[in-house]
Amino acid sequence: MAGQESKVIVNPVGSGGRVRRLWPELQQVLRESGLEFSAELTERPWHAAEIARRALDQGFRHFVAVGGDGTVHEVLNGLVVDGTIDPAVSLSIVTGGTGCDLVRILGVPRDPVQAARGVAGGHVRRLDIGELHCQRAGNPHRRYFVNVAGLGFDGEVCDRVNRSSKAIGGTIPYLSSLVFTLFAYRNKDVVLKFDGQSQSGTYNSVVVCNGQYFGGGMWICPPAVPDDGIFDVVILKDLNNLEFLANVSRVYKGTHLSHPKVQHFQAAEISVESRQRMFIQAEGEVVGEAPATFRILPSALNLRV
Template sequence: MDRHEAKVIINPTASGGKVGKRWPDLRDVLAAAGLRFSAELTQRPGHATEIARSALREGFRYIITFGGDGTVNEVVNGLVVDNQVHPDVVLSIIPGGTGSDFVRIFDVPRDAAQAFQATLGAGCRAVDIGEIRCIRDDKAVRHYFVNTAGLGFDSETCARVNRMSKRISGTIPYLAALALTLVSYRNKDVEVTVGGQLVRGRLNSVIICNGQYFGGGMWVGPQARADDGIFDIVLLKDLNKVEFLLNVPRVYRGTHLTHPKVETYQAKEVHVEAKQRMFIQAEGELIGEAPATFRILPGALKLRV
């Protein structure tokens, strides 16, 4: 393997299978640009993590993902070893999934070929990674994310999205799942320790932001920066169903932060405990449940987009 060769990890099922159909064209674009690469398509959930880990062992240092936020999340979890990423590893993200929310903050073109062309002239930037320590199947686990993680209404909505058909992409599945979750969801009794401050009470959601967007374009953390070494935390407090529904449009504009039942904090570490069972999503994928601790890993990942 040539040390300058790239490993391309493709999720062919992302965006209702559109990524798989578009890959041959993108492959031709990569080859025409003179990029030396080895490509591998994922075959099952978690496979991108396995591919990324194998790529590191084989000596690859430039990794390109073509898929959605879930694919990016899996790849990042394959790149982190002992809470750090090899200093020579660089990641590029070609958006192709249902949401592709993380790269919105970098103004990455939505067209795959244009997104790749943009990487050719791009320098590397160091971005933060979020570490999550939580419970899954009664065992302590560790997981990583680069965009957003959340508990409560947020995570239950993501669970519904993942059960839906991916043939319809974008905002529609998220809004449909949101409406269905709204019918049955009950706010939780939660304790959040953020920056040494304890917040206790009934909460709708706890959202930990490294990036700014989730849910196919919802501007949930407009003040977040992926390279500032600190989380932006958004607490949706005891909103009733009507209050929640009326504020959904404000989330797309980023104006929900002024609502009296929305609180924001900044911290390098957050701890969440709940009296009721409370699941956790990272980049739209369910990864465990509370109690959970979130910690920032400043500048841990080199990104070229």
């Protein structure tokens, strides 16, 4: 029965084709671990979400995402029905795509073979997820994320990354796209509302964090905890190009929160508005534009680690 089987969803183009090359070995490791499963390989953007939703309707309750953060993002969105995830549903992650920022703080091995060996066992950790309402092609759009979402410069960088090759994976494409984007980007006039408060200013980025890392290893929010029922929000204020470049290394080290033009606070719900165009990324995928509202959904996802 599907309910006793796991559905393995594989992104073969993850990390410039690394997942495709590894998949025969990973498949064998999963079988040897005792996991009963059926597997499907994605063929196009958003296919992982479609596979997950169809498998959910067929009765599958354990899902394995094989790929990077974008693959996990798609599978997660396929599992959410009417704003909730069935408590009987659980997700495992086998890394292999570009970035893999989510697993850095979850206890999931970053080595794909080691991660595959642990899928059949492990324990369940209940994670918060974020619900995002924004605009996409002029229409209301809703997405869910488990790690980090961002608006402004962050979204512009991810747009450039996704239009370029990810073949070399991880930090290098993000950092090179960051530098190219920096010289064309202009900071935005933003109005924020969060938990009954409001503020406005000219900002470079607004980053809404459930996890700690993004951009292939940037430690954007060291205090963030993915199961504490609240977002950590990091605002990069009106940094000029020289200030930004001078502090990039601090973001990788996680020491930037003390900078006078960086603000950090916690909120369960936050809305972001701007008269200028602001791209939004979630898990490294460009999902829409502002205005946007983010809401935390506590303990919504069962992650098997």
